[in-house]
């Protein structure tokens with residue numbers, strides 16, 4: 295390392311606390327994920343909030359709290375510092391004046407997956423990996439393909455055959471070895487898990503290496519900074535593999551230990567799924583720490599089509615520690631909530647986040663969220679990545695009509711929100 299610091303002390307098993315060498319590439323232990331652990335007192339003396347806030351507006355401004363420290367060169371497309379947008383109109387519909395959306399749709403590749411994959415590919419490159427492989431429900435594959443292209447690495451992407459077309463296209467265009475598989479993300483994961491022994495591919499599957507969490511953690515670091523180091527009362531997060539929710543909870547705890555938060559009150563974390571695929575909600579409701587595989591998973595919110603999550607206990611632990619909940623929104627309501635939210639905010643809200651709007655409606659009706667609370671919903675991706683998920687038809691204008699007839703037709707057409 296020379297005398298340039300990297301603040302990682304060790305890698306630690308999330309299931310039994312075993313320590314591993316942070317200077318070696320690490321994957322799973324006992325089939326379960328690993329945490330990256332930092333020397334927080336050393337970070338505390340090396341950097342303060344103001345120094346971080348004066349740096350360029352991307353996620354690398356938190357580099358002391360990331361595996362790169364001052365040493366490792368990021369593979370970057372300028373990701374991070376997504377805006378937090380006040381949503382008065384949508385909030386009014388739920389009698390919730392302090393409703394905010396953190397809009398991750400503006401990140402590279404149109405989803406928050408760029409945070410985790412920028413970090414994981416940075417570290418894979420650092421460790422000399424030549425080929426990365428990923429099973430994906432959609433956006434992770436696209437982000438992998440783009441960041442691997444950025445890094446000059448080869449990538450192998452396996453996705454279900456009905457993955458949204460845009461995800462297929464972004465992989466194809468970025469030169470990834472992309473294949474459609476007759477199965478779901480966990481089936482793709484099994485193929486990669488078996489093939490990697492013989493091929494030397496590095497497996498970037500959700501939580502099967504420790505660094506994607508660290509990338510997603512920056513959503514929590516940014517949120518704290520953007521809210522003047524005072525966290526909201528409630529966070530709603532659409533959960534598939536769970537890296538985002540787990541990462542944010544880790545971020546809040548690290549910030550609290552660093553003494554950077556203005557208040558010790560932590561947000562209640564709400565893990566949101568669709569009832570078309572809700573293994574985490576089922577486990578939460580039955581008080582289990584591990585989730586049963588969800589049979590016949592089907593949802594237009596492709597990022598939530600994750601029937602098995604290796605980090606299930608990490609999601610459920612974070613939800614429980616925070617006093618939060620896991621909530622399933624009706625699959626049949628996703629298109630309605632997506633249009634309701636976009637029409638009221640102008641934000642390009644993905645179907646995954648539409649599930650959060652459904653959950654918000656329920657939690658306000660139950661008064662589990664109070665009217666005066668501050669609520670942040672994460673918009674994890676861009677609506678325009680989901681062409682197939684929108685059921686719509688538009689009226690046509692026949693140019694052979696008179697302009698009066700055309701105006702009459704336009705004015706007689708009701709707004710369809």
Ligand SMILES: *Cc1c(COP(=O)(O)O)cnc(C)c1O
Pocket residue numbers: 405407433434500532533534535536537538539597598644646647674675676
């Ligand atoms: C992957 C994905 C999710 C789920 O994210 P996790 O952090 O893996 O739970 C949610 N929304 C979108 C748009 C995604 O691409």
